[in-house]
Amino acid sequence: MITLGRLLIGILLLALWQIGTVTGVLHPLFFGRPERILAVIVQWFVSGEIWQHLAVTIAETLMAFTLGTVLGVAAGLWLGLSTHTAALLDPFIKAANAMPRVILAPIFGMWFGLGMTSKVALGFTLVFFIVFFNVLQGVREVSPTVLNGVRMLGATRGQLLRHVYLPAALSWVFSSLHVSVGMAFVGAVIAEYLGSARGIGYLILQAEGMFDVDTVFAGIVVLTACALVLDGIVGIAEKRLLVWQPRADHTRDN
Amino acid sequence: MTEVLAFDDVGVVFRDAHGGAYTAVGGATLSVGEGEFLSVVGPTGCGKSTLLNLAAGLLSPSSGAVRVFGEPLRGINHRAGYLFQADSLMPWRSALDNIAAGPEFAGVPRALARQRAEEWLVRVGLAGHGQKYPHQMSGGMKKRAQLAQTLVIDPPILLMDEPFSALDVQTRQLMENELLALWQGSRKSVLFITHDLEEAISLSDRVVILSAGPATRPIAEFTIDLPRPRDVAEIRMTPHFLQLQERIWAVMREEVLKAYKQGAAA
Numbered sequence: 001m002i003t004l005g006r007l008l009i010g011i012l013l014l015a016l017w018q019i020g021t022v023t024g025v026l027h028p029l030f031f032g033r034p035e036r037i038l039a040v041i042v043q044w045f046v047s048g049e050i051w052q053h054l055a056v057t058i059a060e061t062l063m064a065f066t067l068g069t070v071l072g073v074a075a076g077l078w079l080g081l082s083t084h085t086a087a088l089l090d091p092f093i094k095a096a097n098a099m100p101r102v103i104l105a106p107i108f109g110m111w112f113g114l115g116m117t118s119k120v121a122l123g124f125t126l127v128f129f130i131v132f133f134n135v136l137q138g139v140r141e142v143s144p145t146v147l148n149g150v151r152m153l154g155a156t157r158g159q160l161l162r163h164v165y166l167p168a169a170l171s172w173v174f175s176s177l178h179v180s181v182g183m184a185f186v187g188a189v190i191a192e193y194l195g196s197a198r199g200i201g202y203l204i205l206q207a208e209g210m211f212d213v214d215t216v217f218a219g220i221v222v223l224t225a226c227a228l229v230l231d232g233i234v235g236i237a238e239k240r241l242l243v244w245q246p247r248a249d250h251t252r253d254n
Numbered sequence: 255m256t257e258v259l260a261f262d263d264v265g266v267v268f269r270d271a272h273g274g275a276y277t278a279v280g281g282a283t284l285s286v287g288e289g290e291f292l293s294v295v296g297p298t299g300c301g302k303s304t305l306l307n308l309a310a311g312l313l314s315p316s317s318g319a320v321r322v323f324g325e326p327l328r329g330i331n332h333r334a335g336y337l338f339q340a341d342s343l344m345p346w347r348s349a350l351d352n353i354a355a356g357p358e359f360a361g362v363p364r365a366l367a368r369q370r371a372e373e374w375l376v377r378v379g380l381a382g383h384g385q386k387y388p389h390q391m392s393g394g395m396k397k398r399a400q401l402a403q404t405l406v407i408d409p410p411i412l413l414m415d416e417p418f419s420a421l422d423v424q425t426r427q428l429m430e431n432e433l434l435a436l437w438q439g440s441r442k443s444v445l446f447i448t449h450d451l452e453e454a455i456s457l458s459d460r461v462v463i464l465s466a467g468p469a470t471r472p473i474a475e476f477t478i479d480l481p482r483p484r485d486v487a488e489i490r491m492t493p494h495f496l497q498l499q500e501r502i503w504a505v506m507r508e509e510v511l512k513a514y515k516q517g518a519a520a
């Protein structure tokens with residue numbers, strides 16, 4: 001029932017768009033035409049031209065995500081456990097986090113050139129802070145009873161780190177996966193859009209330069225589809241990784 | 255009887271950020287003998303958990319000393335297992351993996367650690383529930399898992415902080431009997447904290463009463479010469495039990511009233 005409703009709303013919106021552009025209410029130069037947008041997308045996939053761009057954007061996203069997550073976890077654990085260093089670095093961390101980091105894109109472009117590195121760098125700065133703050137929170141909110149319990153079981157400091165702090169921190173990282181994967185993707189695309197030679201962001205940039213609004217919209221559609229697929233994969237991963245956490249819909253199943 | 259755990263004139267002062275100080279424990283002297291089941295009873299907030307944390311080495315005394323097998327305690331007490339009042343299971347591990355944690359930390363190979371955990375799972379009545387995570391277990395199941403987690407490392411000393419106070423009466427008596435059976439088989443030295451006098455009498459060899467805070471310390475002790483093995487539900491009906499209870503309550507009543515008045519004044 002709800003699927004049908006959603007389908008109808010989707011069709012209605014597309015139809016309005018199509019009618020608007022055909023009748024001239026929506027100028028095709030600014031709004032494109034749904035059937036032409038579809039044609040561009042089909043053409044991309046038929047010719048196979050899209051794959052190299054898609055591969056680049058996804059590779060940048062994955063690298064930014066991996067790098068940001070690994071270093072974010074490491075930094076979060078380190079500062080979460082050494083209160084003195086955390087206090088010392090506090091103003092710098094606050095400043096780095098408060099800065100609108102997207103604006104670093106041109107700087108990364110100058111530093112790392114137009115290749116993939118500058119895209120990974122921007123995605124990384126976005127992901128890193130999300131993960132870092134989640135880990136910091138996770139470490140600080142470890143239950144003292146669990147901690148003491150594990151210490152009484154004879155755990156060494158290293159074992160505490162591995163068997164208590166890390167899982168506690170990772171649960172926060174996993175529950176912010178949707179945001180951090182999304183941010184890696186956004187970082188990659190924005191950096192591409194601001195200057196690149198490949199990637200979906202690059203296709204949009206090119207088309208915009210030629211006032212080819214159909215291709216711009218086609219790029220946006222591909223990006224959205226790609227983001228939805230990534231989000232779906234994250235959703236599956238999340239379910240696997242967080243089996244031990246109570247879920248709102250079934251708090252207990254015994 | 256050899257002393258397994260001893261408090262020598264122990265004092266604990268908690269200081270807060272504003273320079274204030276609260277003396278939680280003042281000059282407490284107490285000892286637990288080998289194989290003895292000792293219960294400590296006191297009004298709420300008097301410092302029972304503090305005393306147990308001292309024995310565990312999670313807290314060091316401000317004055318005096320804690321000795322374990324005659325040696326002054328420094329750092330964590332590795333001869334003791336601690337059954338906490340609150341939940342201490344790792345939420346990200348299943349019941350089985352929680353129980354296997356102690357042996358695993360000690361370097362026992364994983365397969366062997368799990369095998370031992372499996373044995374204890376059965377012994378505490380959790381057979382078939384090993385794959386459950388803490389959030390999927392009832393309060394009683396979690397307590398059983400905690401008990402198994404502590405006993406699998408076979409510590410000579412067992413510290414228990416009101417372990418059953420959150421359970422319903424039936425589950426509670428069941429677990430008290432199970433605890434007695436397990437203890438009877440191993441003869442560990444137990445320091446058992448409770449605010450429930452009946453529970454203390456029905457389980458113990460000796461009951462110690464703490465004064466109301468601040469500066470709590472033992473003010474009286476009673477030997478419980480009830481026959482063993484005991485059934486905690488049945489023994490409560492015997493005349494000797496009731497006599498003991500009456501005698502101990504006469505002493506404890508005053509402390510409870512004191513604590514109550516302090517609570518009302520605060």
Ligand SMILES: Nc1ncnc2c1ncn2[C@@H]1O[C@H](COP(=O)(O)OP(=O)(O)OP(=O)(O)O)[C@@H](O)[C@H]1O
Binds near residue numbers: 268276296297298303
């Ligand atoms: N870390 C701490 N800092 C300051 N005061 C503390 C601290 N821990 C305990 N206290 C105080 O010491 C006293 C004894 O606390 P404790 O937890 O040992 O009581 P308890 O007898 O176990 O109480 P209950 O029966 O409610 O469990 C209380 O007044 C408490 O407020």
Ligand SMILES: [Mg+2]
Binds near residue numbers: 304
């Ligand atoms: Mg307590």
